[in-house]
Amino acid sequence: MEKIKAWILKYYEGLAYLFFGGLATLLNLVLFAAFQALLGTDFATGIGNILDNVICILFAYWTNRVFVFRSKNTGWAAVVEFGQFISCRLITLVMDQCIIWLGVNLLGPHIGFAVAHVELWAMGVKFFSQAIVILSNYVFSKVLIFKKK
DSSP, X not given: OHHHHHHHHHTHHXXXXXXXXXXXXHHHHHHHHHHHHHHOHHHHHTHHHHHHHHHHHHHHHXXXXXXXXXXXXXXXXXXXXXXXXXXXXXXXHHHHHHHHIIIIIIIGGGSSSOOSOHHHHHHHHHXXXXXXXXXXXXXXXXXXXXOOO
8 A cells, every 4th residue: 555655646746637637638528529519510619619728728727736736836926827827728729729720620521531420520630639738738837837946
């Protein structure tokens, strides 16, 4: 039991990032699917994708600050930290939106093989995009935002 506890403590940050990042990703995918089901693929891949990203950015900031990187910043330092987080996440929001647009609107109709459902194709592109976004967000968070002093 002590070995398991030591292993968890040693890798806590990575494990916590995977867990809470997984929750944020799940929330992002569920919101995308809900927008798609309720308002259509065009909405989900446009305004809906931006809305689900904004919601998930706020959720991710809170979980990263409190549970993953355990930031102790207060006052102006906390404001700067939040600003850096939002700035980096806006970069990955743009990446996500570009991947969605390219994958669904540009590649989707011209892929050369039958896609049974446009919705399924869009969700697959969203999964692909999330993999790239997750890795980018971790690097930004670890290297630029929540760095240890």
